[in-house]
Amino acid sequence: xxxxxxxxxxxxxxxxxxxxxxxxxxxxxxxxxxxxxxxxxxxxxxxxxxxxxxxxxxxxxxxxxxxxxxxxxxxxxxxxxxxxxxxxxxxxxxxxxxxxxxxxxxxxxxxxxxxxxxxxxxxxxxxxxxxxxxxxxxxxxxxxxxxxxxxxxxxxxxxxxxxx
Numbered sequence: 676x677x678x679x680x681x682x683x684x685x686x687x688x689x690x691x692x693x694x695x696x697x698x699x700x701x702x703x704x705x706x707x708x709x710x711x712x713x714x715x716x717x718x719x720x721x722x723x724x725x726x727x728x729x730x731x732x733x734x735x736x737x738x739x740x741x742x743x744x745x746x747x748x749x750x751x752x753x754x755x756x757x758x759x760x761x762x763x764x765x766x767x768x769x770x771x772x773x774x775x776x777x778x779x780x781x782x783x784x785x786x787x788x789x790x791x792x793x794x795x796x797x798x799x800x801x802x803x804x805x806x807x808x809x810x811x812x813x814x815x816x817x818x819x820x821x822x823x824x825x826x827x828x829x830x831x832x833x834x835x836x837x838x839x
Contacts, residue, residue: 687834690770698766711737714755725799742798751806753791756784760820767827
């Protein structure tokens with residue numbers, strides 16, 4: 676009697692859970708310390724080097740950099756790429772095996788890794804439209820995060836409905 680056993684399929688919810696946990700652990704143990712180190716030892720000093728002496732317009736925390744020029748009442752900040760806004764959709768896309776979305780989100784965050792420091796330097800050098808682009812980026816960043824979550828949730832629901 677020849678019986679071919681089908682490999683056991685795990686529930687999509689279990690796949691998403693394991694993917695979120697694995698990516699979360701990877702982020703907390705490896706990527707977050709690396710990201711903070713690169714930003715504190717490289718990016719922030721580069722931005723500070725473009726400032727006037729005794730100028731305190733840059734504030735840095737682990738997730739964003741805020742620039743508040745003395746001539747303005749408004750501060751401009753940008754979220755540093757490859758943070759939580761990257762890892763949550765990325766881990767969901769891994770679980771649902773959406774390769775196109777994984778590639779897009781990786782390329783988008785790589786693009787932001789180059790563009791945002793350039794815009795910040797331009798803004799420090801009094802190019803005012805770069806501040807507008809920094810604010811626009813923050814809004815688009817959140818919108819794309821929500822769109823990525825909806826795409827991920829759609830993939831979860833589709834895979835769940837096929838497995839029933």
